[in-house]
Amino acid sequence: MSRPVLELQEVAKRYMGDPPVEALRGVSLTIREGELVAIVGQSGSGKTTLVHVMGTLERPTRGVVRVAGQDVSEMSDRELSGLRAWRLGFVFQQFFLLDGLSVLENVANGLLYRAVGQAERRSLAVRALERVGLGRRLGHQPNKLSGGERQRVAIARAVVGEPAVILADEPTGNLDSASGTSIVGLLRDLNDEGRTIVIITHNHEIADSIQRNVELRDGLIVRDTAGAAVVSPPFRQGAQWGVGGE
Amino acid sequence: MNSRLTFPDLFRVGSLGLRSRRLRALLSALGVSIGIAAIVGVLGISASSQARLLAQLDALGTNLLTVAPGQALGGSQAYLPQAAPGMIRRVGPVLTVSGTGLVPNAQVFRTDKIPRVESGGISVRAADVNLLQTLGATLQHGTFLNPATAQYPAVVLGASAAQYLGISDAEYPIQVYLGGQWFTVIGILQPVALAPTLDRSALVGYPAAQRYLHFDGEYTTVYLRTDPNQVADVQAVLARTANPNHPEEVAVSRPSDVLAARVAAQGAYTSLFIGLGAVALLVGGVAIANTMLTAVLERRSEIGLRRALGATETHVGLQFLTESLLLSGMGGLAGVLLGSLATTVYALSNHWIVVVPLLAVWSGMASALLVGGVAGLYPAMRAARLTPTEALRTV
Numbered sequence: 001m002s003r004p005v006l007e008l009q010e011v012a013k014r015y016m017g018d019p020p021v022e023a024l025r026g027v028s029l030t031i032r033e034g035e036l037v038a039i040v041g042q043s044g045s046g047k048t049t050l051v052h053v054m055g056t057l058e059r060p061t062r063g064v065v066r067v068a069g070q071d072v073s074e075m076s077d078r079e080l081s082g083l084r085a086w087r088l089g090f091v092f093q094q095f096f097l098l099d100g101l102s103v104l105e106n107v108a109n110g111l112l113y114r115a116v117g118q119a120e121r122r123s124l125a126v127r128a129l130e131r132v133g134l135g136r137r138l139g140h141q142p143n144k145l146s147g148g149e150r151q152r153v154a155i156a157r158a159v160v161g162e163p164a165v166i167l168a169d170e171p172t173g174n175l176d177s178a179s180g181t182s183i184v185g186l187l188r189d190l191n192d193e194g195r196t197i198v199i200i201t202h203n204h205e206i207a208d209s210i211q212r213n214v215e216l217r218d219g220l221i222v223r224d225t226a227g228a229a230v231v232s233p234p235f236r237q238g239a240q241w242g243v244g245g246e
Numbered sequence: 247m248n249s250r251l252t253f254p255d256l257f258r259v260g261s262l263g264l265r266s267r268r269l270r271a272l273l274s275a276l277g278v279s280i281g282i283a284a285i286v287g288v289l290g291i292s293a294s295s296q297a298r299l300l301a302q303l304d305a306l307g308t309n310l311l312t313v314a315p316g317q318a319l320g321g322s323q324a325y326l327p328q329a330a331p332g333m334i335r336r337v338g339p340v341l342t343v344s345g346t347g348l349v350p351n352a353q354v355f356r357t358d359k360i361p362r363v364e365s366g367g368i369s370v371r372a373a374d375v376n377l378l379q380t381l382g383a384t385l386q387h388g389t390f391l392n393p394a395t396a397q398y399p400a401v402v403l404g405a406s407a408a409q410y411l412g413i414s415d416a417e418y419p420i421q422v423y424l425g426g427q428w429f430t431v432i433g434i435l436q437p438v439a440l441a442p443t444l445d446r447s448a449l450v451g452y453p454a455a456q457r458y459l460h461f462d463g464e465y466t467t468v469y470l471r472t473d474p475n476q477v478a479d480v481q482a483v484l485a486r487t488a489n490p491n492h493p494e495e496v497a498v499s500r501p502s503d504v505l506a507a508r509v510a511a512q513g514a515y516t517s518l519f520i521g522l523g524a525v526a527l528l529v530g531g532v533a534i535a536n537t538m539l540t541a542v543l544e545r546r547s548e549i550g551l552r553r554a555l556g557a558t559e560t561h562v563g564l565q566f567l568t569e570s571l572l573l574s575g576m577g578g579l580a581g582v583l584l585g586s587l588a589t590t591v592y593a594l595s596n597h598w599i600v601v602v603p604l605l606a607v608w609s610g611m612a613s614a615l616l617v618g619g620v621a622g623l624y625p626a627m628r629a630a631r632l633t634p635t636e637a638l639r640t641v
Contacts, residue, residue, distance in 0.1 A: 057554060057634040078558050081249035085556020092638070096551040100266025112259070113556035115250035157555075 002033040004066070005164045005196050006054055011063030012219075013049050023049035024060070025219040031165065031198060036191040039200045040207040041216035047200045048169060050216065054198065055088050055167045056080045068164045085113040089158030091168035095150045097142035103129065103153050104138040110157040128156040132186060148179030155186060159195065166190070166197045172206060184209065249556045251564075260568025263541055264576075274537035275577030277530025278617060282581025282610040283588065284523030289606035290589030292516045298598040299509045302439055306382055308502040309341075309477050310440050313468040313488050316497035324495035326465045330488040331374075337487055339473035339480050344380040345465040346371045346449070352425035352459050354401070354448045356411050360423070366410045370424060371447045372455035372463075373402075380469045381441055388416030388433030395432055396451020399424075399458055402433040404445040424448060425459040440501040441469065530577060531617035538570050538625035542632075549629055550637030563630030570622020571615055578614025582607050 006029070013024040023046045031037055041047050052058040053065060056072050065072045068087050072080060089110070097106050107125035108118070116124075129135055132152040142150055151171060158166050168187060172180030184199075184206050191197045199210065207213050215223035251259070264271040313334065315324040327333075335343045352370035353362065377383070378390045389395075390402055401424060403413060413420055413431055421428045429450065438444045455461035468488065472480040477500070485496035542549070549562055557565075586602045593600045 052635050052638075055554065057638070078249060078560075081553070081556050081558040081561075082247045083556075084554060085249045086247045088554075090554040092551075092554075094547065096547055096638075098262065098266075098548060098551075100262055110555060112255060113249045113251055113552075113558075113561065115252050115255075118254070 002035075003069075004030045004032050005068055006031040006198070007064070007066040008054065009064040011053055011060045011065060013046075013053060013058065014061045022219050024053065026063070027216075027219070027221055029214060029221065029224070031196065033164075033196055034191070034194055035196055035212060036188065036210055037198045037212045037214060038207040038210040039198060039214045039216065040202065040204070042202060045216040046219040047202070047216055049219075051167050051169050051198065051200050054165075055090060056083055081113065086161065087164045089161065089163035089166040091151070091154050091158050091166065091171045093170035093173035095142070095147075095154045095174070097150055097153055099141065099143055101142075102138065103134065103140050103142060103145070106142060106153055107156045107160055110160040114161065124160050125156070128160040129153070131159070132156045146179070147175045148182055151175060151179070151183050152186065155183070155190070159190060164196060166195060168197065168199045170200055170202070172201070172203060180206070249558050249561070251557070251561045256561075256564055256568055259565045261572055263545070263569045264572060267541075270537060271573060271576075274533045275530075275573050275580065277533040278527060278574050278577030278614050279530070279581040279584060281523050281525075281527030281530050281617075282578050282614050283584035284526055284581075285520055285613070286582050286585025286602070286606045286610045287588040287592075288516055288519035288523060288585075290585060290600075290602040291592050293601040293603045293606075294589060294593035294598045295596075296509050297601045298593075298596075299505055301599060303502055303505050303509075306440050306502065306505075307471070307474065308500070308506075309472050309474040310381070310501055311470050311472060311477065311481055311484065312441070312499050312501060313470070313484055314466060314497045314499075316495050318492070318495050324489075324492065326468065326496070327489055327491075328463060328465070330465055331468050333487050333490075334468060334470055334484065337472075337480060337483060339476040341471040341473065342376060342380045343468060343470045344374040344377040345468045346373045346377065346444070346447075347452070347455070347461065347464050348466040349425065349450070349455050349459050349461045352461075354407070354411070354422050354424040354429075356413075356422060358423040358428075366407075367446060368404075368407045368410060369443075369447050370455075370459070371444075371449055371466075372452045372461055373449040374452065377449070377469070380471055381438055381444075383438045383441070383444070384436045386415075386434045386436050388431070390433055391449065391451045397453045397457075398451075399427055399429040399454060400432045400451065401429040402435060402449045403431060404435050404447045404449070405437045406445040407448055408434040410446075422448070424450070427458050439505065441467075443467075527613060527617055531574070531621045534570055534573055534577075534618055535621035535625065537573070538566060538622050539628070541569070542566060542625045542629045546632065546637045549632050550634050550639075553634035553637060559630040562632075563626040566626040566629045567619070567622045570625065571618045574614045574618020574621065575611070577618075578611045581614065582610045585610065 008027055008029045011024055011027045015021040015023060039047050053060050067083055104125050107128055108121040111121045129138060132155055134152055172183050187197050201207055213225045214221055315326050318324040331343050331345045334340060349370040349372055353365040354368050354370055375391050375393055375396050411422060416431050416433055420431045422431060456463055481498055484498045485493040488496050552562060589602050590600050
């Protein structure tokens with residue numbers, strides 16, 4: 001069995017306020033190297049909090065989080081940031097590409113906080129962009145691209161540093177269905193190449209096309225299909241990333 | 247596996263906000279540029295003016311002394327003995343001596359049709375023919391009095407006097423109506439820095455004044471040059487030499503002292519204008535703080551993204567501090583250039599030496615960066631303290 005890259009044990013997250021909100025109420029989950037996992041659930045079920053805790057963007061109120069075998073609870077801000085820079089890749093619903101930087105520079109930014117030289121950053125970024133089918137868009141400004149292309153740029157930025165896990169928070173949420181299909185296809189292909197990917201989605205079609213589903217409800221895991229085979233044809237067929245038509 | 251940001255990358259990251267919002271950057275740096283330009287300009291112009299005065303002092307020499315009658319014991323106007331110039335000439339270190347005498351009741355007009363009240367404050371003075379040499383004065387036009395012309399109704403006008411009378415050159419014989427007689431203008435003086443009273447004077451020869459204007463020949467000012475190393479010694483004995491009977495009635499002065507005092511006096515104006523520049527700089531700092539605070543609010547998602555990419559709190563804080571420093575640094579640089587340009591234009595248009603003190607340049611840049619650092623500190627701290635999830639939640 002492959003090594004675990006993300007481990008959560010009895011993780012709870014409570015947001016102080018009036019009244020306090022229990023976003024996660026004891027979540028235990030292990031994600032292993034090379035897995036493709038969909039985390040599903042309705043709005044307010046705690047999906048985003050879960051991905052933030054997994055991505056060390058937020059500390060849990062209680063419980064243990066291990067990323068690539070390292071317990072993050074005692075880590076300083078500097079160490080956590082290092083972990084994000086080297087071990088974790090993020091894809092967001094809103095893409096978060098920086099205007100004023102070219103597509104290439106946006107992707108190269110994925111390596112910025114590793115103190116990699118600029119030339120090396122750029123050459124790795126070119127490779128990542130070619131990998132997601134945007135090798136001809138290197139000098140473009142992000143605002144000149146379609147939504148699907150922008151998300152591809154964001155995915156290239158997440159994979160450029162070969163992180164242990166890629167966390168994609170509603171990656172198709174801002175896209176039309178064709179682009180969404182293509183993006184999921186791309187993520188699936190990246191998974192086929194051995195990358196560990198966690199996709200947060202409330203889209204059942206996408207979730208159904210992914211083998212392992214973890215369903216959250218009110219801050220608890222109510223279903224985990226680890227080991228079950230769930231393959232939905234439409235997304236398999238649409239997995240022709242790198243092809244235009246978005 | 248630590249998160250690290252190299253210095254060149256910090257610079258790139260810090261300049262991103264400026265590159266993507268150019269107009270805003272330009273406008274918020276403007277306040278600082280105006281402040282720094284004012285400070286550099288004031289320091290530059292005052293340094294240039296001082297350099298000019300010092301150069302003028304050098305050229306004119308500090309060895310000119312003047313002897314004039316002061317006040318008599320009873321408060322009445324004293325007079326210099328007729329023999330004063332001759333006696334002064336016999337003092338060892340004295341090099342040259344020339345005198346002028348105010349011709350009382352003589353006035354000069356452009357024509358004989360002008361009412362007597364419109365004299366324009368021009369005084370008529372009898373002058374020794376070597377006056378020019380003693381004063382180091384020069385002529386704009388024509389010639390000075392010589393032993394021949396000093397005998398006849400010929401006049402040399404001071405610079406302001408010529409301007410008042412509307413005479414711009416002495417190429418063609420022009421006559422002025424002086425003391426009820428027609429005198430021919432033979433020359434016009436350049437402004438005389440060490441004897442400004444001559445600028446508003448019409449100078450005639452001693453013999454002519456006596457012959458045509460009923461002048462009694464009394465000297466009212468004696469100018470003398472001494473050995474530059476013995477100015478103080480000569481100054482000490484001048485009163486007794488000029489009027490042995492009443493040395494207390496003699497006023498001795500050194501005109502270059504006035505110029506030297508003017509050099510010192512300029513500091514007072516300078517500090518006033520620097521104060522105004524500092525106020526502009528402060529306003530510029532507030533503008534930068536405002537811009538940076540807005541930037542932190544607007545770019546929350548960028549902050550969130552950077553935190554997700556591995557930036558530490560310190561990296562985010564430094565990014566915004568760098569941006570603020572770049573903004574103020576650019577403003578400062580523009581201000582220094584603008585201030586230097588203003589100095590150059592002003593100094594050249596006044597025919598001064600252009601001096602932009604290095605101290606003004608460095609202190610201008612340093613104060614711009616200081617303002618930027620202080621203005622950027624709070625926004626940078628705000629940005630650094632933003633938690634990644636707070637920052638990402640904004641869109």
